Amino acid sequence: xxxxxxxxxxxxxxxxxxxxxxxxxxxxxxxxxxxxxxxxxxxxxxxxxxxxxxxxxxxxxxxxxxxxxxxxxxxxxxxxxxxxxxxxxxxxxxxxxxxxxxxxxxxxxxxxxxxxxxxxxxxxxxxxxxxxxxxxxxxxxxxxxxxxxxxxxxxxxxxxxxxxxxxxxxxxxxxxxxxxxxxxxxxxxxxxxxxxxxxxxxxxxxxx
Amino acid sequence: xxxxxxxxxxxxxxxxxxxxxxxxxxxxxxxxxxxxxxxxxxxxxxxxxxxxxxxxxxxxxxxxxxxxxxxxxxxxxxxxxxxxxxxxxxxxxxxxxxxxxxxxxxxxxxxxxxxxxxxxxxxxxxxxxxxxxxxxxxxxxxxxxxxxxxxxxxxxxxxxxxxxxxxxxxxxxxxxxxxxxxxxxxxxxxxxxxxxxxxxxxxxxxxxxxxxxxxxxxxxxxxxxxxxxxxxxxxxxxxxxxxxxxxxxxxxxxxxxxxxxxxxxxxxxxxxxxxxxxxxxxxxxxxxxxxxxxxxxxxxxxxxxxxxxxxxxxxxxxxxxxxxxxxxxxxxxxxxxxxxxxxxxxxxxxxxxxxxxxxxxxxxxxxxxxxxxxxxxxxxxxxxxxxxxxxxxxxxxxxxxxxxxxxxxxxxxxxxxxxxxxxxxxxxxxxx
Numbered sequence: 177x178x179x180x181x182x183x184x185x186x187x188x189x190x191x192x193x194x195x196x197x198x199x200x201x202x203x204x205x206x207x208x209x210x211x212x213x214x215x216x217x218x219x220x221x222x223x224x225x226x227x228x229x230x231x232x233x234x235x236x237x238x239x240x241x242x243x244x245x246x247x248x249x250x251x252x253x254x255x256x257x258x259x260x261x262x263x264x265x266x267x268x269x270x271x272x273x274x275x276x277x278x279x280x281x282x283x284x285x286x287x288x289x290x291x292x293x294x295x296x297x298x299x300x301x302x303x304x305x306x307x308x309x310x311x312x313x314x315x316x317x318x319x320x321x322x323x324x325x326x327x328x329x330x331x332x333x334x335x336x337x338x339x340x341x342x343x344x345x346x347x348x349x350x351x352x353x354x355x356x357x358x359x360x361x362x363x364x365x366x367x368x369x370x371x372x373x374x375x376x377x378x379x380x381x382x383x384x
Numbered sequence: 385x386x387x388x389x390x391x392x393x394x395x396x397x398x399x400x401x402x403x404x405x406x407x408x409x410x411x412x413x414x415x416x417x418x419x420x421x422x423x424x425x426x427x428x429x430x431x432x433x434x435x436x437x438x439x440x441x442x443x444x445x446x447x448x449x450x451x452x453x454x455x456x457x458x459x460x461x462x463x464x465x466x467x468x469x470x471x472x473x474x475x476x477x478x479x480x481x482x483x484x485x486x487x488x489x490x491x492x493x494x495x496x497x498x499x500x501x502x503x504x505x506x507x508x509x510x511x512x513x514x515x516x517x518x519x520x521x522x523x524x525x526x527x528x529x530x531x532x533x534x535x536x537x538x539x540x541x542x543x544x545x546x547x548x549x550x551x552x553x554x555x556x557x558x559x560x561x562x563x564x565x566x567x568x569x570x571x572x573x574x575x576x577x578x579x580x581x582x583x584x585x586x587x588x589x590x591x592x593x594x595x596x597x598x599x600x601x602x603x604x605x606x607x608x609x610x611x612x613x614x615x616x617x618x619x620x621x622x623x624x625x626x627x628x629x630x631x632x633x634x635x636x637x638x639x640x641x642x643x644x645x646x647x648x649x650x651x652x653x654x655x656x657x658x659x660x661x662x663x664x665x666x667x668x669x670x671x672x673x674x675x676x677x678x679x680x681x682x683x684x685x686x687x688x689x690x691x692x693x694x695x696x697x698x699x700x701x702x703x704x705x706x707x708x709x710x711x712x713x714x715x716x717x718x719x720x721x722x723x724x725x726x727x728x729x730x731x732x733x734x735x736x737x738x739x740x741x742x743x744x745x746x747x748x749x750x751x752x753x754x755x756x757x758x759x760x761x762x763x764x765x766x767x768x769x770x771x772x773x774x775x776x777x778x779x780x781x782x783x784x785x786x787x788x789x790x791x792x793x794x795x796x797x798x799x800x801x802x803x804x805x806x807x808x809x810x811x812x813x814x815x816x
Binding site: 244 | 473475476479506507508511512514515516518519521522525526528529530537540541544545547548551572574575
């Protein structure tokens, strides 16, 4: 079932074509050529999954169940990236978050005393603060989107799906003989991560 | 429906690339059935091979030479009582084997059995494979936790630590192979599984031999990491029966347990396919560029038929060596029938090879069919060699200790793969 779904999504990303009534693209084909095909059906399915997973994360009492729900959310978001013509980001999302970080999460959770954690009250007195913070964040996103409409394209950018990874590589490392636009930022970020790893090792290890 | 069915025939791209849902579904079903049968065959062959390694006979009772043993096992597992421990976390206990199975089978979407014999050719093919197969560890971790018992929990912790550690070495080895795809005229590599094999064809060399010994070292590292990744001996700490009874699936029984077995073997085939695609030229037959003539094409296209002929011959020898006692009569007839089926398949394949022997530019149905069989045959043959390697290692090596395992992963494999990656980049820049 899942492979079929993925292949359907994958091929839906390449061409519109009338696959089935519910797969009709919501953006009209531009100039008749390759049209964006983020279909409403998949979009609502994946968004619904992501939201449901997110709700489960904060409502379940058992931390392991929360982690599993978070994995569902992360995978649904990865598929949303796929619909946004960003297969590379989608793949990295699955490898790094769903496959790597969440396994470590579970690893730690399993060692924690779950009996006590599940008896704790879930929504204690700080929930109004959390709600306010969530609303503020939401407002920030909405205002950023409305204020700077020019930044966001009106329609989907027609990036060729087949060369997405190559485009990212060019942006990060640049063409041959020329530095990429984000090379410096990228290297700085990796250095930051290295420092964080070293810090964690030094803090946990008594004798080096 | 019929139109969708017919329009894909003779196509040069995958069903995913041709945007053909029907054929994608057909391919998915074929692969699912094929992998399930391969797992059953592997089950029988592993038991037989292990037995012969240890100078035993292995299964001999169910069917001639135990050939029906996997079917008997499957029946037994389906009929067994399905126990969920009272103290277990019911839902998670139920879903854990399903997670493992889904992860193991989803990766087959991008495995290229041939240039058009894959469900879909994704731009991020190898990334997708690594990502989804890394989800398989979730099934193991969650199974061990949900059982709410000591041995499974320890097994799950061991296995997750092991898989997370070896994923890094594995990923680095894969990156050095992907780097090799970029040493062409355009200077851009590819992550697509089909693209990786194509670039090996263009460069005229399997990546295992490229920049000798760099490709070979990366390949060997990958093989070690992949054995650890699939929890197979000598790295099967997660299910070390002498220490943890059965590790993470101690509390599982019946069908659920068999789902774990199925996903383990499916994952083994999947990682072997990665190794074959990245280093051993995927569907390419030996010397596709050097011996490129219709005559050589014909010679190599005889191999599938000859392989089945050889298997049929082995089966016939088995018939001849069967004891003459009357109680072996039914077994004898059964084995003879099996041999006859194998021989019939061999004849069919040879017939197709002969019928489609004209030049490769020919687009007749027989020629296309022969081509497809060739691609799938060479790919499956290489994967089968890996399957044998898995059994061979299991029979040969004693189990590692957990600290030794971690030491190999972090202090041996990781530095070597990192060094190979850097050296590959340097050599590539110098050469090109």
